[in-house]
Amino acid sequence: MVKHMLATEAIMRALAKKFGEEEEEWGLTGLLHDIDVELVEGDMNSHSKLGADIARELGASEEMAHAILCHNEAHGIPRETKLDKALFCADPLSGLITAAALIRPDKLTGLTARSVMKRFREKRFAAGVNREQVLSCQEIGLELEGFIALGLEAMKGIASKLEL
Numbered sequence: 001m002v003k004h005m006l007a008t009e010a011i012m013r014a015l016a017k018k019f020g021e022e023e024e025e026w027g028l029t030g031l032l033h034d035i036d037v038e039l040v041e042g043d044m045n046s047h048s049k050l051g052a053d054i055a056r057e058l059g060a061s062e063e064m065a066h067a068i069l070c071h072n073e074a075h076g077i078p079r080e081t082k083l084d085k086a087l088f089c090a091d092p093l094s095g096l097i098t099a100a101a102l103i104r105p106d107k108l109t110g111l112t113a114r115s116v117m118k119r120f121r122e123k124r125f126a127a128g129v130n131r132e133q134v135l136s137c138q139e140i141g142l143e144l145e146g147f148i149a150l151g152l153e154a155m156k157g158i159a160s161k162l163e164l
C-alpha cells in the first residue's frame with residue numbers, strides 16, 4: 001500500500017509539472033489518497049471519507065481533501081477540479097504499471113509505454129485495474145499512450161523506492 005501511494009505521488013507530481021500546477025499539492029494528494037485503507041477494513045462506504053478527514057487534519061487544503069474524497073466512486077461525488085480528475089486516473093495507472101513490471105525479470109528498467117499499452121488491452125491482465133478509470137485521463141486532455149508514458153517515466157524515477 002505504501003508503495004502504491006508513493007507511485008501515485010510520483011505520477012501526480014509528473015502531471016502537475018506537465019500542467020504547471022502545484023507539484024507539492026498534487027504530489028501530496030497522491031501520497032495521501034489511500035491513507036485510510038487499513039483503517040476502514042474494506043468498508044468502501046467509509047473509504048476516502050475517513051481519508052479526506054485525516055488529510056484535512058494533517059493540513060491538506062479543501063481541494064486536496066475533495067480529490068481524495070471523490071476518488072472513491074462509491075460516494076457518487078462528481079469530480080470537479082483538474083486535481084480530482086488527475087487523482088482518479090493516476091490511481092489505477094500505478095497499479096497497471098506495477099503489474100506490468102512485476103512479471104518482467106528487469107521490472108521497470110526495460111518496460112516501455114508500448115508494452116504497458118498492450119497489457120492495458122489484455123482484459124485478463126491485472127483484471128482489477130479499471131480500464132475506464134485509466135482512460136479518464138482524456139478528461140484532463142491526455143491521450144492514453146502519452147499518459148502511460150508519463151506515468152511510467154515517473155515511476156522509473158523512484159524505481160528503487162518501489163523496489164521495481
Ligand SMILES: [Fe+2]
Nearest residue numbers: 004033034091
Ligand atoms: Fe489508490
